[in-house]
Amino acid sequence: MTTRSTVLITGASTGIGATYAERFARRGQDLVLVARDKVRLDTLAARLREETGVAVDVLQADLTRPDDLTAVEKRLRDDARIGILINNAGVAQSGGFIEQTADSIDRLVTLNTTALARLAAAIAPRLAQVGEGAIVNIGSVVGLAPEFGMSVYGATKAFVLYLSQGLSLELTPKGVYIQAVLPAATRTEIWERAGIDLNTLSGVMEVDELVDAALVGFDRRELVTIPPLHNASRWDALDAARQGLLPDIRQAHAAERYRTAS
Numbered sequence: 529m530t531t532r533s534t535v536l537i538t539g540a541s542t543g544i545g546a547t548y549a550e551r552f553a554r555r556g557q558d559l560v561l562v563a564r565d566k567v568r569l570d571t572l573a574a575r576l577r578e579e580t581g582v583a584v585d586v587l588q589a590d591l592t593r594p595d596d597l598t599a600v601e602k603r604l605r606d607d608a609r610i611g612i613l614i615n616n617a618g619v620a621q622s623g624g625f626i627e628q629t630a631d632s633i634d635r636l637v638t639l640n641t642t643a644l645a646r647l648a649a650a651i652a653p654r655l656a657q658v659g660e661g662a663i664v665n666i667g668s669v670v671g672l673a674p675e676f677g678m679s680v681y682g683a684t685k686a687f688v689l690y691l692s693q694g695l696s697l698e699l700t701p702k703g704v705y706i707q708a709v710l711p712a713a714t715r716t717e718i719w720e721r722a723g724i725d726l727n728t729l730s731g732v733m734e735v736d737e738l739v740d741a742a743l744v745g746f747d748r749r750e751l752v753t754i755p756p757l758h759n760a761s762r763w764d765a766l767d768a769a770r771q772g773l774l775p776d777i778r779q780a781h782a783a784e785r786y787r788t789a790s
Contacts, residue, residue: 533611533661534583538647539589541568544666544714545616546548547739549576549584558583560610562600564590565618589616591643593636601650611661613651615644621681633680640684642652645691650697659703664746665692667710668742669754685710689752694695696751707747709742712756770786 539545540565549559553576561569566588573584587603589596604610627665648663670676671685674699692708699706707724713732738755745753747783755762 532557534558534560534607534609534631535612535614535660536600536610536651537614537641538562538564538600538617539617541565541572543735544604544711544739546572547596547735548614548616550579551739551743553580553582553625553718555581557612558582558585558609560585560587562589562591562605564588564776566738591647592638597643597646600635601646602709604647604650605654608654610651611655612664613647614664614666615647616666617643621678623735625679628680636680640681643686644688648691652695655704656699656702661703662705662707662746663695664707664709664742665697667692667708669712669756670709671710693751707742707746707750708752710752710754711738711742714738 529675535557537545537552537559538560539674540549540559541709542565544720545561545563548574549561553559556722558788559573559576561573561580561584563569569586569588574588578585591597604613619636620696621636643655644665648665651661651663655663665688668682668685670678670682670690673686674682676682680773689708689710692706695704696706714735733756743753745755752763752767754760754763764765765771
């Protein structure tokens, strides 16, 4: 199923999502494109149909709206042709934590975590039942680095990595491939929408290069793909250290340093 199944992509009207759509279309795979901007979706869909001959459905949805999210969940549950989910929709953070409003926090957390998890949950049981398929979750290197100064955004992306790792443990034995993609700053409209000038950021990657690298990781069946990381052993060492910690934190008693003097 994962080689020629239909691919549902969220945040597909521009940037990373639109580039994923083009790449999968050129692989001959049919698409379901999900985003808020129907005009852009229709334009992209028409071009991809003409250039590649694949079938492209458009599903207009704002994933922060309960009814819209429910509609996309239903499509993922009911459409047996969909074998790959690209969980790409997201929003960036503008300003520090004390500058966030209740509404901005709610929207960011809802889109970056709740919607992503619910869409994965909508398709996962069906994929597990048939024993094949893939879920790709777009995270961020910011989820590894509070030092980058985007506390809420980074926390949501840490959630994406953790969720992906957990889903991989649960679903890989059932034949479902999970990939977490961790970009650094990528030249997309997400920054402009957050009021951030890309020219103030260093090491900005072009979106084509990001998606092509992510697809190399996809084809290799990597669990965690970090396109800007040149020294892969750094991630391997970090993950090995984390796993080495597991026996030490499964203890029935507090560490000696936390015990009060009797």
